[in-house]
Amino acid sequence: MAETEAADDSKPVTLGPACAVLFLMGALALAVSLVIASWMLMGNQPAMAARAIEEQMIPWVNQSVLAPEDRSEILEELRQLAEQIRTTPPDDRKLLRLKMRIADSPVLQWGTMQVLAQKIAQSGLSEDEKQAALRTSQRLLRAASEGTLGIQQLEFIVQHVTRKEVLSGRLVNLENPSDADLREFLRRGEAFADTAKISRDSFSKSPSQVFHDLILDALNPPERQ
DSSP states (O other): OHHHHHHHHTSOOOOHHHHHHHHHHHHHHHHHHHHHHHHHHHSSHHHHHHHHIIIIIHHHHHTSOSOHHHHHHHHHHHHHHHHHHHHSOOOHHHHHHHHHHHHHOOGGGTHHHHHHHHHHHTSSOOHHHHHHHHHHHHHHHHHHHTTOSOHHHHHHHTTTTEEEOTTTOOEEEOSSOOHHHHHHHHHHHHHHHHHTTOOOSOOOOOHHHHHHHHHHHHHSOOOOO
16 A cells, blocks of 8 residues: 555646646736736827827937937927827827837937948948948938838848847947948848838938928828728
């Protein structure tokens, strides 16, 4: 009998019930998170959106490496946007469109490109390469203005010359990128612009003007035919 009991005690314990409990707990957590997300999306959206702009986006942009004039104009644009949302709330469709456009656009990270332009100007690249870099940067900003270049595409293009902060999502320029890495950045940028068939014509808009157009387009979508 003792031998039998010892044999029974040595049997492996099944993990089925434990796995089931963990699955149910995971499903419950997912359900709760979906409820919270739904409440945030369907609740008092205008007030929450205005507060998010003032408490999150404005400080984030204020700490960015955007050129001073672009940073100043974008900050003023955001202040006016928060006030407009609070006093004249857009409908849910427009608010969601605005959120998606801002989240996907790389224009608030364009300071990274502006810093790269300075680094290229000071690099060992040839004069022809430096001129080509200016044209590529214009084409990419045009692509951002047209909604063709999203933040994920920009992150890939600048992968070898920046790092991404985990908490803030901010792209940070590497201090001393090699000429080879700068050339790879330009190669990727040019390849993207060519694949997307972005015009090579001169593009005179600044990042702040592109951001202004983005806001107008998000809040004034074209009427469906």
